[in-house]
Amino acid sequence: MSATPSLAPILSIDGARKAFGGLVAVNDVSFDVREGELVGLIGPNGSGKTTMLNLISGALRPTSGTISLAGARISGRPAHAIARQGVARTFQLVRILPSMTALENVMAGAVFGHARTWGDDARHVAVALLDRVGLAGRGDAMTGAMTYIDHKRLELARALASNPRLLLLDEWLAGLNPSELKLGIELIRELRADGRTIIMVEHVMDAIRSLCDRCVVMSSGVKIADGDVADVLTRPEVVSAYLGDDDA
Amino acid sequence: MMEILITGIVLGGTYALIAVGLTLQYGVARIMNLANGENLVFACFGAFWLWSTLAINPVLGVIFIAPVAFVLNWLIYVYALRPLVNRARNRGQLEVDSILATFGLMFIAQGVMLLGFGGGYYNYNFLSEPITILGANYGLNRIVALGAAAFIAAALYLFLNHTRYGTAIRAVAVDPTAAGLVAIDVPRASAFAFALGGALTAASGALLSTFYTFNASMGTLFTMKALIIVIMGGVGDVRGAVIAALLLGITETAVASLIDPGLTLAATYALFILVLLFRPQGIFGRHPA
Amino acid sequence: MTPLLATVTRKEARIALFGAAALAVAATLPLFDTGFYLSLALNVAMYVVLCTAWTLFSGPTHYISLASAAFFGIGTYSVALGIDTLPFPLLVAVGFVASAALAGLVGIATLRLSGVYFVIFTLGLAELVRQVVTWAQTNFTHGVGLYVFTDFTETHIYWMLLALAAIVYVTGWLVNRSRLGFALRIIGNDETVARHVGIDTARAKVLLFMISGGFIGIVGACLAPRFAYVEPPSAFNPMISFQVVIMALLGGTGRLWAPLLGVIPFTILFDQVSAYFPNHTSLVIGIAFMAVVYLLPRGVIGFxxxxxxxxxxxxxxxxxxxxxxxxxxxx
The missing domain is CATH 1.20.5 (Single alpha-helices involved in coiled-coils or other helix-helix interfaces)
Known part of the structure; x- marks a missing residue:
């Protein structure tokens, strides 16, 4: 038993590895995420961030290593089982259920995920969350008629609807214009204030600086830094991973 | 045992050409062509007609039949199937559309052949004298057909792996978008692969007709077996299709001669189920990412 | 399967009332004619049940099942094999269970994979079952034919099918408002999302395929007395599978009752073609497939x-x- 239970990791990744044939996309990465933490997962393109997220959510099965949620092993289990354990996510390329209304999109998360509500309960959860992400009163709207940021909001609401223990955001802020970005950052800040545990893969550095407690940096599949945001971003190995070596 | 092996390889050799034809159509042109077996049946009747009216040797007949099938399949792709490729919003929709459209083609082709030739069974005598290999007798026509099939398969292999256009076609099979970016004319390569697939299937039909009793509605069964072979070998994998075809030919022959000829399809399905359960990416396929 | 809303909306009540009235009217048909029209209506009723059961699964999932003939044949055989020893209703139940079991096996083998695998597997399924049944009969029983002698007339079979139609509609309605139905709509939209919101997609698909296959088996069981003499080629007729697909798609799969719009015209047309141009049936089916793909991609209802x-x-x-x-x- 840990002396300070609030600091016990909700997610532990231990030596996670994913190889596609000869290409090692995630190379023995380990880190922990504590309850209530907002961790930024950053790195240059192709560094394995999204693959790492896919390993956690069960979209991909790790080649080796273990991933546990609150002490229970989730690596190797199918995505739906991991979702029920309490991991919810958004996708790099937004995935909306096109033939369903906004409300039904959000209810999908409430009905089948970690929370598993049904009927009016699910409906209430969905309505409240639409309100929360700024889509109040739009429940009956068909998703085809919505804008890009509305789709992003909807996807976030769907992920939140299961009341997840861990929320994975895959470049949720990408593609937003400056004013939308401000709204988006504000929204994530509120989630953090609620005590949600979040891992966000992000390229928008301002968002990482202003939101995250901590960040993990990956490069070519390897974790190269882990720690306080301001400190990590000035480390020479991180700078050279982003900008290339001086002699390159 | 040797007899089963050789008869199985002959049967597998014809399956191989159909399956390679199908794997080109599905792997490159992205069309699951459920009417492919009708190419084979058309070719059977074509070879029969050439032999019985013009006395043209069916093995040489391939030289006439394959180009006709090539042109026919090119036209079908361009006018019937490309519109579906263009309108499809995703791969799943194209799959459903092409399955339904090629079912339509299948029934229409069967209907036309039924009207033309009736529902009866046909066969003809070509090189039906015995030849002795390792102490057992085989029809000479079967051995000639196998030789011709092997020749065609080898030519195809050389074309795909050692020519510029063949490489382009393989590139489209791997990634159509990336192939387009390196200035490969993807729509044309797709049409070419579809037509080539049809021509290969027709060639196998012409060869098959020399030793097999055929009728207007047997195409579906061949399509199904070819599909199963394609999946066993790994979609788009020519070498895998050939090996899977031989494996299926031998298995069917073994079941037919050792257990019961009425259970060949059951043998096919048994193999299919094993592949689906344990190696859905194909016997030689890599694990999907 | 707790309903999404415990209440029945006014629109649903109206549809139910209208449906019940239509069924009642249809049920009076044998009072007026027990010849050609009853026979035709029986075919329509049969395909209505088959296509609606098919749509139950294929509508939301977009998987094209060609297994109908296999389930149908299993239902027919369940009755034919046991009619001398067991009561008819029990045999119908056996038909349901046996078809659902086969659907479960097929589903487990193929529904984890993409739609193409499923189509290919079901394409030869009826032929496979036919081969196995023929083989088993020739090796373990005396001959392949079976006589089905009952007191049922076409009228009785027709009424059974109408009752079955009602049951299938109610089942479809219940499924649609259940968790399972909601899960399948999500799967039909985006399977990746479905998995990540916590749906066991394979299980949901297999379950629904079993329900759908089971009903198709019941239709086969009900039809057995009409055959009188059952042989593998007539019970496992692969054309049934294709006709079910084409009629259901012609009507449309978006709504539970939409297949009706395809079944009624196509059954009548096909009946006429088979009677007057028996050599042209393949052509008609082929053209119908092309028409659905190119002209009516979402069926009559979509139009x-x-x-x-x-x-x-x-x-x-x-x-x-x-x-x-x-x-x-x-x-």
């Missing part, structure tokens, strides 16, 4: 919906134009 929407939009445009005109005049 009707489009027309309605167009009319509505036209009306809105008209109103707007008048408004604009009014403004111009005012200024």
């Amino acid at each position: 009707v919906d489009d027309m309605r929407r167009l009319k509505k939009r036209f009306r809105i445009v008209l109103v707007e134009d008048e408004g604009a005109l009014g403004k111009e005049r005012a200024s």
